[in-house]
Amino acid sequence: MKTFKLLRLLAGLYLLVFITSCVEPFSPSTISYENLLVVDGKITNEQKKHQIKLSRTYRIDTTGYFPERNANLYITTNLNTKYQFSEIEEGIYESIESFSAKRNETYTLHIETKNGEVFTSNEETLTSESFINNLIADVEVNNTGDEVVTIKVSSASPNNDAQFYKFEYEETYKIVAPYYSNYYLEPYDYSLSGGSYKVRKLIRPVNKRVCYKTQYSNGIILTETTGLDEDRIENFPVRSFQTNDFMISYRYSILIKQFIQSYDAHNYYEILKKFSNSDNVFSENQVGFLSGNIKSISDPDEKVIGYFEVNSVSEKRIFINREDIRSTYISFPDECYTFAPTFYDISGARPLLDALLNGYIYFDENNNPNPDPLTPEGPYVVVKEICGDCTVLGSIVKPDFWID
Template sequence: MLKKYLNFKRRLTKLYGKILIGVVPTKTIFFLVFSVFFFTNCIEKFDIPSEVDETVLASTLIVEATITNEIKRQKILLSRPSNFEVVNDLDSIYDPRFPEIPKEPGFSYERNAQVSVVDNKGNEYQFVETSPGTYLSNDNFAAEKDVEYTLNVITDKGTSYVSSAESFGSVGQIEDLYIERDFNVEGDEGVFIYLDGGSTSTSDQYYRYTYEESYKIIAPEWREEDFVLTNYDPCALPTVTYDLEIVKRENEEGKVCYKTDYSNSIIQNSTVALQDNRAVGFPVRFLNRNNYIISHRYSILVKQYLQSIDAYNFYRTLESFGSSENIFSSIQPGLLIGNIKAENDGDDQVVGYFEVASVTEKRAYFNYEDLFPEEPLPDYAVNCFPSSPPLEHPSYCYEGELNWPCPISILEGVNINLFAYYGENEEGIGACPGPYLITFRACSDCTVLGNSTMPDFWEE
C-alpha cells in the first residue's frame, strides 16, 4: 500500500472531523528522500532543486511490511523510486520473466533480495520472491501476542537493512459495520460505511483500516448475438478483406460479473480523546450515489489493525505530505523516520515501516434499491448509446490521396475488441452509417470490467 500511496494522489476527504488520509503524489518521494521529519511543529521553507540526483533515488529502498496475527503467507513488498519525470521508458522497470506484472512508471521492483523475519523465541521465517518485488513467507504463520519480530533484508547488491523489534499486545474488535444513506460535508449524497469498534485493552488507542470492496456488474446492453471477425486483412488491396459473422453466444457469460477493488489510501483513527476508548460511527468509506459500483449489490470487507504510537505517527506524517496543496511550499528538513535502517554506513536510505499488528475484520452488504428505492440507477461506467459507424475502411496500405471523414469502422472496432453487436441499422442512423448498430464492448460484455465468476464469499 505504501507504494500505491506514494504513486497516486487523491483529494483529502474530511468526514465529521475524522480524516481519511489522501494519497501522496509520486513526487513526494523526492521530498521524503531529501527531508527528515522531526515530530515537532516547526515548519521551514525549503527550495527543492530542479534536478534530483539519480544515485540518491536509486539508493532509497521502499519497504511495505505488515505482519499480522492471521495464519497466512505473510507479505513483504520491496521497490525503489525511479525517475518520475521519465514515464515513457517502461522497459527499464519491467521484468520480461514476469509478463503478468504490469509496467509501473515511477517505481522499479527490488529483485533477488534475501528477506526474513525472526522472533525473540528463536524462530526464523524465510520469504521467497513470488513476483517482482513481492516476497511471501515460505510457510503460513501468524504473529503471536507479546512476541517480538524483526525484519531483515539483504539486497542483491549486498546492502543489509534491519528493523527494530516490533510486537502487539492485544486484539481489536469490530463490533458493528453498518451502512447509512446521508450527505457528506461537501453536500454530496451517497452511502457511508460506518464502524463501531475498538480493542480489548484500554491502552490501545491507535487504529488503521483497510478495505476490500466487491460489487456486482450487470452489462446493460448484453445481447444474445455478437460479432465474430476472421480472416481480417486491413492492408489488403484494393480493399480490405474479412469475414464478419453475427453468431449466437454459447452462454450468458459477460451478462453478470463481479469486481473486487482494494483501498489504496491510508485510513487512521485515534481514540485518545474518547472516554471509553472505542470508536462509534467512524466513517471508513463514503460512496457517492452516482458511483456505478453500487448500482446493484455491493459488499465491503473492512480490516482493523491495532497500531503502536510510532506506526501511527509514521502514517500521520505521510498524511501531512499528501494533504498539502503544494507539498514543496512548507516542508520539514530531514528524512521521514521509520523503524528500518541500513546496517552499513553510506548513502543508502529507506522509506517504510515494519509493522506487527493484530487485525480483525467484518463484512457488510447492501443493495442499491435498499437505500434508494424506486430511484434511477447511477450511470454505467461507459456511455452505452448505440451508434452506427461504417462497416469497412480504406486499406491501410493505400498510397493514393485519401479523404476519409468517417469514424473508426466496425471492422477496426471489433478487431481491437472495442465494439459489440447491438442490432440492425434499419433506420440508417449515423453520419457514415453502416449496416449494424454497435455499442462499446464493456456495455455488452461485463468481463471487460470484472470477472464472470462469483466470489466464494458472495451472498445474495
C-alpha cells in the same frame, strides 16, 4: 499501494530530516535523489502466509514501480524461530509457511539485497486487540450538497488499551452489461486496404453479462482514542461515495480491516498522511527523509524508507443493494447507444466492418433495415464493447465470499 508509492517518493525528495516549518523558500532544482530501499511490511495475528513488499525510490520527475528483486528476506523471533520468505512476484515476498504473530514474542525483519546490503528492523511485539462489532452504511449529504453513502465502523477494545487504529478496505461490486448478447459478430475474408468482406454470427463461448470488480483503499486512514474516556470507536467514517456511483448500481460489498498500531508506527503514518494530503509538497511544511524502524547493518549511513509492524487485526464485511440506499437508479460509466451500420455506403466505405474493428460488438438483429441512402441501416445492431461485455470493467470470476 498509494502508501507504498508515497514511501518511495518521500525518499526521492530528501529535503530535511523531519517535518519543519518556516524554512527558506524552496527551489525544485535543490531536490537531490538517492536510490533507497523502500519496505512495506507487516505481519498480523492472522494465521496465513504474510507478504512484505520491497522496492526502490524514484526521482520526482519519473513514474513507475521499481521492485527490489532477488532479496533474501526472513523474520526471526526471540524464541529463535525463523520464518523465511520467497519472492512470488517482482518485489513481493511471501512467507513460505503460514504463521500468526503471538503474544509475548518479539519479531525482527531481516533483509539482504542482491547487492549485499543488509537491513534489520527493531524488535516489534504484537499490539493490543480491538474488535469490529458493527458496520453501517449511512446516507448523508456532504458539505458540497451531494448525497453520499458513508461506511462507518464501530469497535471496542476489551482491555481498553488499543488506542491507535489504522484502516484498510477491499470493496467489490457487481457489474451487469446493459446491452449484452449471447452472440458476437466475426468479420473474415477482408483486407484492411478495402474491398469485400464477410461476417458470421457466432455463439459466445463464455457468458460475459455479469462481472465483479474489486478495488482497494489507496489512502491512509487513521484514528486514535487517546483523548477519550473509553477505548471505543463509534461510527468512524472509513469510506464515502455518492449514491449515484456506478459501484452501487446492483450490489456492493466492502471488507473493512482494522489494524491496531503501536504509538511509534501511528506517528510514522500520521506524518506520511500529512505529506500525502498536502496540496503542494514544496509548501511550508516540507517532508524529507522520514525515519522508520528499519536500519542498515552493512552501512550505518545508508538510509531505508518504511516501517515493519506487528498488528492485531479485526475485519468485518457487509453487503449493500441499490434498493437499500434510496432508489433503483442505475448508472453506467459510459454512454451506451446502439446503431445499425450498413455493410457498405455509397462511397464504398465499410461501416459495419469499421465498427467491428474499432470497439463495437453485436447486440441484436435489425429486423427492419432502412435502405434509404440518406439514413441507411444495416442488418445488425451494434453497441460499444464496454456496454455489452462486462469483462471490460471486471472479471466474470465470482468471488468466493460473494452472496447474492
